[in-house]
Amino acid sequence: MTKKISNEKPHEHLIKDAKKLVQAYPKVPLTVDCVIFGFEENKLKVLVIKSDLEYYQGHYSLLGDIVKDNEELDQAAYRVLKERTGMNDVFLDQVRAFSHPARHPGGRVITVAYCSLLNINHHELKIHDNDLNWHTVSTLKDMAFDHKEIVDECYSWLQKMIQEHPLGFNLLPEKFSLRELQNLYEAILGVSLDRRNFRKKFASMDLLVDINEMEQDVPHRPGKLYKFNFEKYEKNKRKWIGIDF
Amino acid sequence: MTKKISNEKPHEHLIKDAKKLVQAYPKVPLTVDCVIFGFEENKLKVLVIKSDLEYYQGHYSLLGDIVKDNEELDQAAYRVLKERTGMNDVFLDQVRAFSHPARHPGGRVITVAYCSLLNINHHELKIHDNDLNWHTVSTLKDMAFDHKEIVDECYSWLQKMIQEHPLGFNLLPEKFSLRELQNLYEAILGVSLDRRNFRKKFASMDLLVDINEMEQDVPHRPGKLYKFNFEKYEKNKRKWIGIDF
DNA sequence: CAAAGTTGTGTAATTTTTACACAAAAAAGA
C-alpha cells in the first residue's frame, strides 16, 4: 500500500543533468603516495626521496604523484612504482586517504596512501634517481608533509597484514631460507620468535616448497631454500571464524 | 664521503612556490559515501535512499555528499551522518576510496567510503527523509553508481572487524542479552555458533558487565542484560602476535 | 496447569600453542 502511494507520487526534483551536477562540485587536487617497503640486512626499509620543495629542504618525502584525469587510484600508484623503480607486478594495496587541510604547504591536497612490498635485490629493480634511497623505517623522522604519519600507518598495516596473509614473501627473493623468513617476521613485528615453533608453524601450513637447494655464500652452515606456493595458498585460503579481542 | 658531495651540491630545481605548484594540479570532485549499518529483527540492515538522479531512477543509493573546501574526509562523513540521522558520537571508520573513472554518470567523481554502525532503535535517531530506509543487506541489489560494490566491501570489512574488535556493540542497545549478541554475530558472519561456547568465550574475556536486569516484554523466559565495558577493553587491548593464513 | 520455548550451565576430547636442548653440518682460522 504505502509502496503504491510512493510509486505513484510524481518524481519531483529528480536531477536530469548529471554532468551539470558534477560540474558544480568543488574539486580538490588528489595525489597518491607510495610507501614502498623493502628488506635488507635484517631491517625493514622504505624508499624515500629528498623533497623537491624548498619548504621541506633536506627532508625526505614518499614517492608520489598527482592522479591524472580519468586515472584510477590503483593505476596512479602502479605508475609511480613503475616510473621510480622500474618494477612491474609488485604487491600494492590501498591503505587510506589522508586529508588534513594543511597537510600540504601549497594548499589543500588530498592523498591516498598505498603500501607496496618489493625485494630490494630484485635484478629488475632500477633506482635511477640519485636522491632516492632506502631508509631504515625505525630511524625515520622529520619527513615532509604528513609523510611520517603515512609511513607509521602503513607500517602498522603491514605488521597486521603479514600475520594474516603471506605478504612477507614479497620482500624476500623467490628462494629463501627459513632463517631469512624468520628474520623478516622478527624485524617487522619487533619481537623474537622461537625458531622451532616458527618452523613448525610454517611446516604445518604446508605452503613452503623445499626446492632441494642450499644457501650459497653464507658464512656458516647453509640452510635449505624454499619457495612459497602462492597457487596452493590461493586455492585453500581459509575463512577464519573466531572472536578475539 | 658520498654524503658530503651530495650535501655540497647546490640545491638546483628546488620548488620555491608551493602554492603555484598546487594550483597547477588537476582537480577532481570528491565525495564521501556512508555505509550505515543497523541491526533489526536479527538482520543486518543498511541505510539507503532513493537516488535523486533521473539516470538511476528507482535505484537505491548510499548517503553521501561532496567534501567541502578545507573539510577533512572524516568530518564530511560525520556531517553526512549527523544531517541524515541526527546522531552524534557514532562509530565511523574509513574503508577505502573508489575511483573508477566511469563510476558516476555525470563524469569523474572519486568517493571515499565510510562504514558506520548504529543502533536502529536509539531514541535520538531521526530519519527525517521519507525516502530513507533500512534495507536488509542480504537482499540489496541494483544500487546506483558503484554503491553495491561499496556495500559489499564494507560488509566484508565489518565481518572481519567484528571478530577482532568489539564493534558489534554499536549495533545493539546499551543493554543487551547474550542471545541478542549471539544473533548479531550469527547474522553478520552468516554462521551458527554454539551457544555455550559463545557465552564461555565472552565470559572469559571478562568485558561484559552483568547489570542485574532482565529482558522485558520478551515472549519467553527473559535473559540477563549486560553492558559492554569499553573502558576496560581500551585499557587491556592486547597486541596479538601470531601467524595465521 | 500443561505445553512450548528459552535460559543457563559443565565436562571431556581434541587441537593448538608454548617452552625448551642437543647433535650434526659447514665455514673460518690456526
Place this chain on the structure above:
DNA sequence: TCTTTTTTGTGTAAAAATTACACAACTTTG
C-alpha cells in the same frame, strides 16, 4: 687437517584454547 665457531635442523611434554554436546529450571502462553 684439526679445532673453534656458528648455524641448521629436529621432538616432546605441558599448558591453553577450542570444540562438541545434554539437561534442568524458568517464563510465557493458552
